[in-house]
Amino acid sequence: MKPKSLVSINDFSKEEYMKILELAAEFEKNPTQDILKDYVIASLFFEPSTRTRLSFETAVSRLGGKIVGFSDSSSTSTSKGETLRDSIRIVSNYSDLIVMRHPLEGTARLASEVASVPIVNAGDGANQHPTQTLLDMYSIWKTQGTLDNLNIFLVGDLKYGRTVHSLLMAMSEFNTTFYFIAPDELKMPDEYKLFLDRKGLKYVECKDFNQYLKEADIIYMTRVQQERFTDPIEYERVKNVYILQQSMLKGTRENMKVLHPLPRVNEIALDVDDAPQAYYFQQALNGVYTRQAIISYILGIK
Ligand code: CP
Numbered sequence: 001m002k003p004k005s006l007v008s009i010n011d012f013s014k015e016e017y018m019k020i021l022e023l024a025a026e027f028e029k030n031p032t033q034d035i036l037k038d039y040v041i042a043s044l045f046f047e048p049s050t051r052t053r054l055s056f057e058t059a060v061s062r063l064g065g066k067i068v069g070f071s072d073s074s075s076t077s078t079s080k081g082e083t084l085r086d087s088i089r090i091v092s093n094y095s096d097l098i099v100m101r102h103p104l105e106g107t108a109r110l111a112s113e114v115a116s117v118p119i120v121n122a123g124d125g126a127n128q129h130p131t132q133t134l135l136d137m138y139s140i141w142k143t144q145g146t147l148d149n150l151n152i153f154l155v156g157d158l159k160y161g162r163t164v165h166s167l168l169m170a171m172s173e174f175n176t177t178f179y180f181i182a183p184d185e186l187k188m189p190d191e192y193k194l195f196l197d198r199k200g201l202k203y204v205e206c207k208d209f210n211q212y213l214k215e216a217d218i219i220y221m222t223r224v225q226q227e228r229f230t231d232p233i234e235y236e237r238v239k240n241v242y243i244l245q246q247s248m249l250k251g252t253r254e255n256m257k258v259l260h261p262l263p264r265v266n267e268i269a270l271d272v273d274d275a276p277q278a279y280y281f282q283q284a285l286n287g288v289y290t291r292q293a294i295i296s297y298i299l300g301i302k
Helices: 014-029 051-060 084-094 107-114 130-144 162-174 190-199 232-238 269-274 281-297
Strands: 040-045 066-068 096-101 118-122 153-156 178-179 203-206 216-220 255-258
Touching: 040 051, 040 084, 051 066, 051 096, 051 130, 051 281, 084 096, 084 107, 084 153, 084 232, 084 255, 096 107, 107 118, 118 130, 118 281, 130 162, 130 216, 130 281, 153 162, 153 269, 153 281, 162 190, 255 281
Parallel strands: 040 066, 040 096, 096 118, 153 178, 153 216, 178 203, 216 255
Antiparallel strands: none
């Protein structure tokens, strides 16, 4: 039987989302344990990362596990022409679980098909970033006290943003109303809107950031990702279209929080960092507890 992997957020059920969030809350109370002391976790990053890689490695280290891997594939046999398929087979023999980030969509699924150990997708191109989604859900759950019936604003790069694609799919289980704020060039792809239509969920598409802000429970900002553009002129045209400033938060709901998967470039002004609504640095810390929960759940330790 294939081991349980987390490639797409849809690989987990609604019940499993809640199980992970409850486990994350337990790890937040008690993040240092030795439950992974007999485990080796491989961390294969074919694309740059700060938070995802380091929070996974922190999560494993705090649970007593060992890490092997790389943060720059140019120092591996990939640079000699080894295929991903072969690399994954080899690393499967060395480790108990593989965390992988790759710039190409579909590579995490391919890896899960050839691996003999679980694959955890740490981001595959513009496709999915399911562990980010689970930490986003944990952050929403912690700050709102519920996941049900919320108004979630997704702002910025909704076309290439893998974090918003995964978040939309997961939060569609909780009767969310989505507000899509994006320039024409970076609109939410039709496939995701059709997905919401089929589930009977409401969404609002708009270009004016301020128009509906007072209705937001969560404002989820995203970076316009230069690395996804083939045309640099198009990137220049859209990169600064939406910039959240502290003055825009006046009159918003008391429970409202600003999230961002980070890194940010210009899309959240520095003055927002001091606002009580800013939650993105805490959100990144939540990544450690959520990833402890994901690894221990997949390995069957919790
Ligand atoms: N949120 C996120 O994926 O950040 P990194 O690219 O730094 O891992």
